[in-house]
Amino acid sequence: MNTKQFEVMKNGKGFIAALDQSGGSTPKALKLYGVNEDAYSNEDEMYDLIHEMRTRVMTAPSFSSDYVLGAILFEQTMDREVYGKYTSNYLWDAKGVVPFLKIDKGLADEQNGVQLMKPNPNLNELLKRAVERNVFGTKMRSVIKEPNAEGIKQVVDQQFEVAKEVIAAGLVPIIEPEVDINSADKERIEAMLNDEILSHLDKLSDDEYVMLKLTIPTLANFYKELIDHPRVVRVVALSGGYPREQANQKLAENKGLIASFSRALSEGLSADQSDEEFNTMLEKSIKEIYEASIT
Template identity: 70%
Template sequence: MNIAQLDRMHSGKGFIAALDQSGGSTPKALAQYGVQESSYSNEEEMYTLVHDMRTRIIKSPAFESDYILGAILFENTMDRKIDGQWTADYLWEMKNIVPFLKVDKGLADLANGVQIMKPIPNLDELLTRAVERNIFGTKMRSVIKEANTEGIREVVEQQFAVGKQIFEKGLIPIIEPEVDIYSGDKEKSEEILKEEIKKQLSSLDKDVKVMLKLSIPTVNDFYKELMSDPHVVRVVALSGGYSEEEANRKLAQNHGLIASFSRALSEGLSAVQSDDEFNSKLGKTIKEIYDASIT
């Protein structure tokens, strides 16, 4: 584990950029960027185009460590290069930005009001490759749609079980049990979720470290006590479908909670923009997310 990266993630000022759209979400991310499905004819061409988009974001002068602490990558992005360097190496060596890797393989069908993660085949092999590629940590997502105690417990237990396997490989896991922002009982789900997370944290060995990625809570500062747990490196927030403006407004009301935004980060960026237009829009977005993250 890179101690400089650990210190940066624990106490640095800024947020995490989520550049990890994968599989079914990649066409949507490209479409938002102005690249339609008619622009590619197979998966390889699609991933090349999305890597070009991510490369443009990462290489932008607006994408800098004064505002951004880390970036989450998709496996395909990790295995590609920017200017002759593996993407993770470029992020850290050229930008001083900590690289993470999305490791989950999507969501299982809805049961007990939640969607747990699908099995992750060859996870150990993927983690070994991540270590070789100088990845610092990982991210994996589950979704909670209803305040179902049994379902939420299952989500959290699965997340922490896989998280322990990840930590044993020398990586910091980002635990992401997302509560659907459109849930009719979101606040109740968050109450159950926090208690289940506290149970899992209390059972960890003393040296185990994790990060938490959570939906912006209904009650401001609701996750503040989790931030002080010795096992928790950082608590970060997903945008969850909120617009950039609304996500930033809600985030700013939660002290110590920092962003890990995906769609909100790339909102308004387009393949047809000039570099000046692209960098200006990205810079404005980054500064607004940063300001909301340092409250």
């Protein structure tokens, strides 16, 4: 583990940019950016276009360690280059931004009110490659839709099981059990999730560290115990479908919780903007998310 990067993630002021849309969510991300599906005819061309968009974000003047602590990459992005360097090396060497890698293979079908992660048979190989590319940590997502005790336990068990493999590879895992913001029982789910995560954290040994990526809780500061836990490097929040302004407002009410926004970060950015327009818009987004993260 890179101790300098650990220090940035533990104590730095700022937020994490989620630049990890994968195969399923890339067309949507491109469409919001003003690139329709008729602009590419296969997956390779699609990934070229999303890499161009991400490169534009990462190389923008405001995308720096002054505001951005880390960035989560998709496997395709990690294997590509920005200005002649692997993306993860560019982020750290040129920008001082800590690189993370999304490692899950998407969601399984809903059962017990939750969606677990799909099996990931090549995880070891991927973790090895991440270490070679100087990546600091990983991220994996599951989704909880109902206050089903068995389902929530399965989600957290699976997350920590994979987290142990990530830790063994020398990386810091971001555990992401997303709570659906549209759930009628969101608050109840959060209470159950909080207890389940705490019981797993208490079983970690002194040299095992994790990060948590959680939906902004209904009750402000509800995750304080998780934020203060000695085994937790940082707790970050996903925007979960809230528009940026609303996500920032909710985030600002939670002391110590910082953003890890994806769609809310790129809101308002467009392929046909000039570099000046693009950079101005991105800077505005970054500064607003930063302000909400340092409360």
